[in-house]
Amino acid sequence: MGSSSKKCCCSGGLRLCICVTSILFIVLLVVFLILFFTLLKPKEPRIVSQPVTLENFNIVILWPAMKIQLNVTLGMVLTINNRNYGGFTYQDGVAYVNYHGDLVAEAPIENGSIPARGRHNISSSVTIFADKVIGNSNFLGDYHSGVLNFSASTTLHGKVSMLKYFKMKAASHSSCDISIFVQNKTIDSDCKSKVRL
Known part of the structure; x- marks a missing residue:
């Protein structure tokens, strides 16, 4: 009983970690794209x-x-x-x-x-x-x-x-x-x- 609840906890923590990492990656990607197409976008000299x-x-x-x-x-x-x-x-x-x-x-x-x-x-x-x-x-x-x-x-x-x-x-x-x-x-x-x- 104890080992199955332990596995469940580890599995839930891993999912949460993956979700948070994915969200952070998406946010960073969006910020980079916004910066690239506004501030960093190549402009003609x-x-x-x-x-x-x-x-x-x-x-x-x-x-x-x-x-x-x-x-x-x-x-x-x-x-x-x-x-x-x-x-x-x-x-x-x-x-x-x-x-x-x-x-x-x-x-x-x-x-x-x-x-x-x-x-x-x-x-x-x-x-x-x-x-x-x-x-x-x-x-x-x-x-x-x-x-x-x-x-x-x-x-x-x-x-x-x-x-x-x-x-x-x-x-x-x-x-x-x-x-x-x-x-x-x-x-x-x-x-x-x-x-x-």
Whole structure:
């Protein structure tokens, strides 16, 4: 009699222990899922193209040979704001500059990483190939109008890592319309950025 009631007690205690453990596991799982889909959910990094700067601009027209010498260097800065609670790692990239559809400059962007909730500036100097600009059929017309119009684009591919196990690919694309004013050697730019997860 005593041994059967003892078995019954042990069996009831084991069931209670399993029930409590199961409930705690379910509660912890629900809390983790809520945290993951709200606070820890991977978010796209915010990437902002800063206004392009004119680091160097010099144009000389030699008469009467009508020889043109042009020297242009642009400063480009991308600001990446990693809003995640995990790191963002991006691969090597290239910044391209076009003049009326012709590629006139490119500059490499080295890979790097940004810690959780961190911010990072990627800067690059781009020297424009003068002969490609001068050789373009639009150059003389643009020069006489006083404005040289360029476009720049950059695409970065990377990954957002959460808790070292969850990784999500991200690609950011930025583009800028750039106007260089010949007479006063100033620059104006309008930049936009897009991110795809």
